[in-house]
Structure formats: structure tokens, C-alpha cells
Amino acid sequence: MSQPKRDGIGNILLVAVSVCLVCSILVSGAAVALKPVQKANRVLDQKKNVLIAAGVLAEGATEDAEGRGVEALFADFETRVVDLRTGRYADDVDAQSFDQLRTASDPSRSTALATGEDPATIKRLEHYGLVYLKRDASGAIETAVLPIRGYGLWGTLYGYLALDSDLETVAGIGFYQHQETPGLGGEVENPRWKAQWAGVSLFGDDGTPAVALVKGKAPEGSGARSHQVDALSGATMTSRGVQNLVNFWVGERGYGTWLENMRGGRV
Numbered sequence: 001m002s003q004p005k006r007d008g009i010g011n012i013l014l015v016a017v018s019v020c021l022v023c024s025i026l027v028s029g030a031a032v033a034l035k036p037v038q039k040a041n042r043v044l045d046q047k048k049n050v051l052i053a054a055g056v057l058a059e060g061a062t063e064d065a066e067g068r069g070v071e072a073l074f075a076d077f078e079t080r081v082v083d084l085r086t087g088r089y090a091d092d093v094d095a096q097s098f099d100q101l102r103t104a105s106d107p108s109r110s111t112a113l114a115t116g117e118d119p120a121t122i123k124r125l126e127h128y129g130l131v132y133l134k135r136d137a138s139g140a141i142e143t144a145v146l147p148i149r150g151y152g153l154w155g156t157l158y159g160y161l162a163l164d165s166d167l168e169t170v171a172g173i174g175f176y177q178h179q180e181t182p183g184l185g186g187e188v189e190n191p192r193w194k195a196q197w198a199g200v201s202l203f204g205d206d207g208t209p210a211v212a213l214v215k216g217k218a219p220e221g222s223g224a225r226s227h228q229v230d231a232l233s234g235a236t237m238t239s240r241g242v243q244n245l246v247n248f249w250v251g252e253r254g255y256g257t258w259l260e261n262m263r264g265g266r267v
């Protein structure tokens with residue numbers, strides 16, 4: 001009796017299809033199984049970025065000097081959702097699951113910005129924004145951290161701005177994602193440049209955002225200097241982008257109304 005040929009075309013196809021099938025099951029199984037891990041890592045990363053901007057965790061560190069890790073340090077922060085249109089808390093929105101960036105691209109949960117009202121070049125502004133609040137023992141705000149974003153030269157920079165207890169002085173800043181050139185606009189990550197932000201006064205005498213990135217600051221002690229940060233050398237466009245986005249997010253279209261309400265004790 002004649003045996004079927006082992007290296008016949010039918011067998012080759014059968015083996016090839018079986019190998020493909022097994023591999024695709026393995027790859028899609030791994031993708032599904034790893035999804036929750038990836039999501040947990042993304043959430044942990046954002047917590048870390050908030051802590052770094054607030055100055056409670058050093059860049060590149062996984063715990064503070066007392067050995068407290070990201071989760072423990074972040075537990076000192078309260079996460080709230082603010083209605084950016086009214087400057088009041090939106091307690092009907094679950095802060096833990098709220099994805100601010102996702103709502104920014106949803107027409108039912110964001111507003112299109114015309115060119116003249118969009119200095120940060122974000123195109124759409126979400127209705128709700130997150131805030132991270134650290135309180136002292138008496139319950140008063142010690143630090144407030146706000147998500148910020150805006151266009152530099154090559155793309156959108158994403159970061160956090162931390163404010164002191166007066167809600168008008170910068171405590172720290174950090175950008176966790178951007179497309180600026182390393183050594184030029186990418187110097188937004190430089191710890192020495194970032195260190196200058198602590199103590200910068202956000203608002204001018206008329207109460208409007210007044211942060212300025214400049215080449216050559218005004219003399220020490222002058223009013224203008226309190227709002228100034230050194231521009232990044234060789235990166236005028238990135239510097240202008242950072243100036244615009246910071247002023248936008250602390251301004252009336254961003255968190256400005258909430259900041260005013262907080263300072264006036266209305267929320």
C-alpha cells in the first residue's frame with residue numbers, strides 16, 4: 001500500500017497553518033493577559049510624574065529618603081475632578097477612572113478652541129480636569145498639582161505643574177512626554193532648568209497669568225523677575241510653547257476659575 005508523501009504540499013501547508021495558528025493564539029493571549037499589567041504601569045507612571053512635579057519624589061527614584069514608595073507617597077494626595085467651565089468640583093465624575101486626555105478628543109465632553117483662544121495649540125479643551133491635592137495636618141492645601149499640555153516646536157508637551165499653598169506660586173514643573181530635540185527643546189527635562197521654576201509667581205498685578213520665558217532676566221528683586229524663567233538656549237520655539245501652555249492652564253480657560261475660587265474660599 002502506498003504511504004502519503006511526508007514532504008508533500010498538503011503536509012507542508014498543514015504544518016505552516018498549524019504553526020501560524022499556535023503563534024497567533026500565543027501572541028493574542030499574551031497581549032490580552034498583559035493589558036491589565038500595562039494599564040497598571042501607566043497609572044503608576046502618572047502617579048510618579050505627579051510626585052516628581054510636586055517635589056516629593058526625586059527624578060529617577062522609586063522611593064523617598066524614608067523609603068516610602070510611589071503608592072505610599074501618592075496616598076497623601078487627594079485626586080479631584082474640576083469642571084473647568086465653572087471652577088467647581090464635579091463630584092459626579094469618578095476621579096479614579098477619569099481619563100482627562102481621552103475626554104479632550106470627545107466632542108461631547110470638550111469644546112473646540114478657535115486659533116485666537118488657543119495659545120497652547122491644543123485644539124480642543126476638555127470640560128473637566130484633574131487636580132491632585134496634598135493637605136497639611138490642619139487640612140489646608142500644601143501643594144496642588146495640575147496636568148498641563150501644549151505645543152512646542154515638534155509636538156505636544158505633556159506635564160504637570162505643582163503650586164504652593166497660596167495657589168499662585170510655582171512649586172515645581174515636569175514634562176513626562178514630548179517630541180522636542182534632545183539638547184535643545186528637550187532641555188525641558190534638565191533638572192537645573194526645572195529648578196528655576198520653584199518660587200515663580202504665576203499672576204501679574206491684574207490677576208492674569210504672567211509667566212515669561214526670557215533671554216536675560218530682569219534685575220533681582222524687580223516685579224518682572226518674579227514671573228521670569230530662563231528661556232532654553234537654541235530653543236526659542238519650545239520656550240514660547242512652554243510659556244504659552246503654562247499661562248493657558250492657569251488662565252481662565254484652564255484652571256484659573258478654580259484657582260480663584262479656591263483662593264477666595266468658594267470651593
Ligand SMILES: Cc1cc2nc3c(=O)[nH]c(=O)nc-3n(C[C@H](O)[C@H](O)[C@H](O)COP(=O)(O)O)c2cc1C
Nearest residue numbers: 153180181184185186232233234235236237238239
Ligand atoms: C535639527 C534641529 C532641531 C531643533 N530643535 C529645536 C527644538 O526642539 N526646539 C526649538 O525651539 N528649536 C529647535 N531648533 C531650532 C529652531 O529651528 C530655531 O533655530 C530656534 O528656535 C532659534 O532659537 P534661538 O533664537 O534660541 O537660537 C532646532 C533646529 C534644528 C536644526
